[in-house]
Amino acid sequence: AQKITQTQPGMFVQEKEAVTLDCTYDTSDQSYGLFWYKQPSSGEMIFLIYQGSYDEQNATEGRYSLNFQKARKSANLVISASQLGDSAMYFCAMRVHSGGYQKVTFGIGTKLQVIP
Amino acid sequence: NAGVTQTPKFQVLKTGQSMTLQCAQDMNHEYMSWYRQDPGMGLRLIHYSVGAGITDQGEVPNGYNVSRSTTEDFPLRLLSAAPSQTSVYFCASSYLGRGLEETQYFGPGTRLLVL
Numbered sequence: 398a399q400k401i402t403q404t405q406p407g408m409f410v411q412e413k414e415a416v417t418l419d420c421t422y423d424t425s426d427q428s429y430g431l432f433w434y435k436q437p438s439s440g441e442m443i444f445l446i447y448q449g450s451y452d453e454q455n456a457t458e459g460r461y462s463l464n465f466q467k468a469r470k471s472a473n474l475v476i477s478a479s480q481l482g483d484s485a486m487y488f489c490a491m492r493v494h495s496g497g498y499q500k501v502t503f504g505i506g507t508k509l510q511v512i513p
Numbered sequence: 514n515a516g517v518t519q520t521p522k523f524q525v526l527k528t529g530q531s532m533t534l535q536c537a538q539d540m541n542h543e544y545m546s547w548y549r550q551d552p553g554m555g556l557r558l559i560h561y562s563v564g565a566g567i568t569d570q571g572e573v574p575n576g577y578n579v580s581r582s583t584t585e586d587f588p589l590r591l592l593s594a595a596p597s598q599t600s601v602y603f604c605a606s607s608y609l610g611r612g613l614e615e616t617q618y619f620g621p622g623t624r625l626l627v628l
Contacts, residue, residue: 430614440621441621444617444618447616499544501558502558503556503557504555505553505554
């Protein structure tokens, strides 16, 4: 079975500072993908960044980077230079092949609030 | 492209009523899925489909039915609504054969209140 753990229910960060949102995962699969999604107060789910289990370099997308530590089974999201618009819920998710189909498991999310 | 669309955006039901949440995508995605989002529990998979005529249960399927007669549509049916089904429902779709990096595209969500 797959599991995603996000242990920070809520986080505060000062505008223009960097913040790290934690995510650990558990799977027996060797091949998997890790995703981060942002959900602003308007409710839509926005894809931010992806990391594959065989990727040797950490993924980056603009101000977002994924700190991937495979041995520790962690995939933390780092947001640099926080902006007020970064205030949202953030979900970590994992995708694996399961019985010929792909299965996606989500964490419970972290609520980030950016303070002016 | 409209992407993934969901209707209605908001619905109030009485216990025991039935309804269908509609989901459609115009990206020719093979994989479609339904999630429910509850506070403190993230998104949980209800049902999914890997193509027309093929569906399977997810993590929390009880009380919900699905069918997939076309690639584009994936409706979710509540046969007899219960207060425990009060939630926000998301439909999502993606390509299936392009590898694990293929992200899901989400609809805007349907907020359901069961009284």
